[in-house]
Amino acid sequence: MDLQRFVAIDFETADNEADSACSVGLVRVEAGQIVDEMVRLIKPPRDRMLFTHIHGLTLRDVATAPSFSELWPELQNFSRGIEDFVAHNAPFDRKVLHACCLAAGYRVPSNPFHCTVQIARRVFGIYPTKLSNVCQVLGIELNHHEALSDARASARIVLLAQKKLAENLD
Secondary structure (H helix, E strand, C coil), X not given: CCCCEEEEEEEEECCXXXXXXXXXXXXXXXXXXXXXXXXXECECCCCCCCCHHHHCCCHHHHCXXXXXXXXXXXXXXXXXXXXXXXXXXXHHHHHHHHHHHHHHXXXXXXXXXXXXXXXXXXXXXXXXXXXXXXXXXXXXXXXXXXXXXXXXXXXXXXXXXXXXXXXHHC
């Protein structure tokens, strides 16, 4: 696993539809170091917030936030030049990113996604692999379901896994 330049990404969603992002956290990693972070609220495409009980966000919180379409140029600029995306339960975040891009009329990024659920299992033998479990075992601080905290935790899981794998080679 040789991830040199990647962005760890985490979406929170408003409803059951994949295009309903209401928050995104991104953490940029270059050469084994976190070099930048951002978190943004997103106004979802529908006026319903089904998951407030999970992430704490309400329609009032996102009422004046930009739509994904308005936010995409900033997200794209943040991710410029990266090779990979990383996420905990990557299929979910990849699906949200792709659905939001398609709904907004943007080309879907072709960068590969790597899943820290799989990395935690393969490198550390951690089960169960909910983000909170992995962070507890690895000693990573987490404010679960806050997009930036979740993205930061995913980045740190990768960095710790790379460190462990490098130590095993020595």
